[in-house]
Amino acid sequence: MPPASTSASRQLLPVIPLAALFFAAFVLPLAALVAISLFRTPQFAELSLVQYLRFFADPFSVKVLTDTLWLGAEVALATLILAYPLALVYVASGAFMRTSITFLIMLPLLTSTVVRTFAWIVILGRDGIVNSAMLSLGLWQAPARLLYTWEGMVLALTQIQLPLMALPVINSVLRLDGNLMRAAEGLGASRTRIFFTVILPLTLPGAIAGWLLVFAAAATAFITQTLVGGGRIILMPSYIYQQAVGVQDWPFSAALSLIFTLAVTGIVFAIGALSRRYVRGVDAA
């Protein structure tokens, strides 16, 4: 072996412990997950694809999956609508406003998920802020049910995941060449037109990156889904938990988690690849 390649592989020596750990505690378990999903009964008798057939033949299971993916898509769209104005104001303002916006974005990012979800229980509850405000203003006659609804869950997840969208969108808008906007303005374009024909197309890679982050995070947000959505809205994470820990049907729960994983990562990779191929703009950091 020539000396150059020896020193190149010696550089990798400190990587070995982590590689060993990942093999034992990451690669091996995931391989076992695939293997277990291929058995007919929880007692691991007889190999078959029956768990997957069981999933796709059952309209309830398929609806749980599509509902979960739809939730991710809806929340991601809502955060996108909130993130662009935040980014535009961020770019146009001075140091104090920029620091404030950064602080506001970091705050939920670093607060525990259970705490953020708990806040939404307080806000949306029967005696919560929204209900007491509406009742005392006389706009509502009786307290409305906001907690344990789909809309409440979307609103809570939108706030909880907004930072994941705001950071890449702000980064993209920051990288725009200001001359482009000044040129469009000089040529008489209205601000709305500048946004839709210059800013939005050029920052699309950042928006797509944020959309994918929020999509995956909202679809897998077990705590918020179960506490704000409540027991009547069944989504993939709670379905997997119920089948694994409640029913202890391991082959089926293994199949469920693999189907869910493939659905989420498949969508993320497909959209990511399409956008790299067809969307041109400033790079999102």
Next chain:
Amino acid sequence: MQRSFADRFYSGVVGTITGFGMLLLLAPTLVVLVISFTGGITLKFPPPSWSLRWYVELVQSQEIIAPALTSLKIAAAATILSAVLGGAAALGLARSKLRIARTLDALFMSPMVLPAMAFGLSLLLVFNLLGIRLSAATLVLGHTIICVPFVIRMVGASVQQLNPVLITCSLSLGASRWYTFRRITLPLIRRGIVASCFVAFLTSFDNVPVSLFLADARTEVLPIKLWAILEGSLDVRVAAVSGVIVLVTLAGLVCAEIFGGVSRQIGSR
């Protein structure tokens, strides 16, 4: 130049949504802090009276304090393990041009892409097949894997910025590899290490998808305990725990900002 009606309308829409967005980001944290000082026995907002009673109850609630201490210990262990193993790996990977280095890098980053519940379930199934009993150690193992991607990215970024000439200089002047590592490399990547430890600790402390499957009755962790409490009843003690967590996290952020410039590290991720 006179601004047109359309432009003023546009600014109005942008300003309104931004205001709503900023309120939305801030409100929940404020709400948690305010409700934790309620004198009432429900989550009624605004609170009917003010008191510290829920903090007093919290201090006396062993069934919440014990999981909190467990969570702190697990997070500390997972942070140290992922920082040492992940930091060493990041140093090795950062300047290697071998193809296997890229593959390993992708492997170490993949826990971030994979839904963590699938990983948590897979660990549970493997421990079950191998007859390994769940314990604090198995939980630390799972958390370490989840924390590693942050260490790889943040320490990796610091190593990339390190000028390799400094290492060559030190070695050619007769310093040993260990001395060079301690006196040159380590101080220069310190910011990346501090920031990644901060994020790893929070990630482990806040982890639900892995703990959900790996925490048993003897190693109950705080997020799972709080989730179980909230699923059963809307207990106001959770508000007091949340108040403590928010204040401690803010204090931690200030410390990490001073020593590691965390916000820049996370913002540029």
